[in-house]
Amino acid sequence: GDSVTQMEGPVTLSEEAFLTINCTYTATGYPSLFWYVQYPGEGLQLLLKATKADDKGSNKGFEATYRKETTSFHLEKGSVQVSDSAVYFCALSERKLVFGAGTILRVKS
């Protein structure tokens, strides 16, 4: 069945460091891909999405490119802030939303 694998955390970075969170997927068809963010005590918020191969999703300085050849959708940000500390979930959607296990990001000032 469909599945999503994310790099394990926690990822701890200093403010203004470069961020990469790896995400790979397995799917039988052509899913849409998403990154969701969950701040402490809150529900999930859609961060960005891409609906077809080579699409780049971007929002709030975060970017991810849909790579069909490597079945990947890695999340990147050039300069993280303390306020980016949260749990990040990669997900795919065909018949249903399938989430990865999440990656905790901690940014220190």
Added chain:
Amino acid sequence: ETGVTQSPTHLIKTRGQQVTLRCSSQSGHNTVSWYQQALGQGPQFIFQYYREEENGRGNFPPRFSGLQFPNYSSELNVNALELDDSALYLCASSTGTSGRFSNEQFFGPGTRLTVL
């Protein structure tokens, strides 16, 4: 525009009891999906309702059931609670069409269920 709301925020039950969780969808949305998020895990799809009919179900036993009402709000019912049912239950609403899973979902803050 009102977002997705869920009630209650927290709930404590004992093994064998039954529980009902509620969700009000975002204005204009006709589809509601429910997810279970165990501690330290990603959300797992339970089921989806579109226009009051179940429109897809994940790998959850029949003691997990749901309803959607004409105003598109929804309930999740869990019978014969087990310790492993302790989790954050998330509701998400979206616009969708029958037979097609909507791509963008808006999540509520969740209900934290603890089963003792």
